[in-house]
Amino acid sequence: MKKSKFSDSQVMEALKRVEGGLSVPELCRELGISSATFYKWRAKYGGMDTSMIARMKELEAVDRTKIG
Structure with a gap:
């Protein structure tokens, strides 16, 4: 899986900026x-804070090690 060039906090900041009134095309x-x-980020991370995202990624990593 390709690593994102954006950190969790950068993704959260982008989502907050759109909630604050910035248009999606402008942000993009x-x-x-x-x-x-952007819409993939919103579907996956909308409503979460940075610590929740970190925990989700931690659990996904554990699942990958158990499966693979």
């Missing part, structure tokens, strides 16, 4: 991402 231009990437 600033960050150099596609709108699909």
Whole structure:
């Protein structure tokens, strides 16, 4: 799986900026991402804080080691 060039806190900040009124196309231009990437972030991380994201990634890593 490809590692994101954005940290968890950067993703959270991007989501908060859109909630604060910045348009999705403007944010995507600033960050150099596609709108699909933004909406994927929102679907996956919307409503979470940074610590919740870190815990989710930790659990996903444990699952990968058990499966593979």
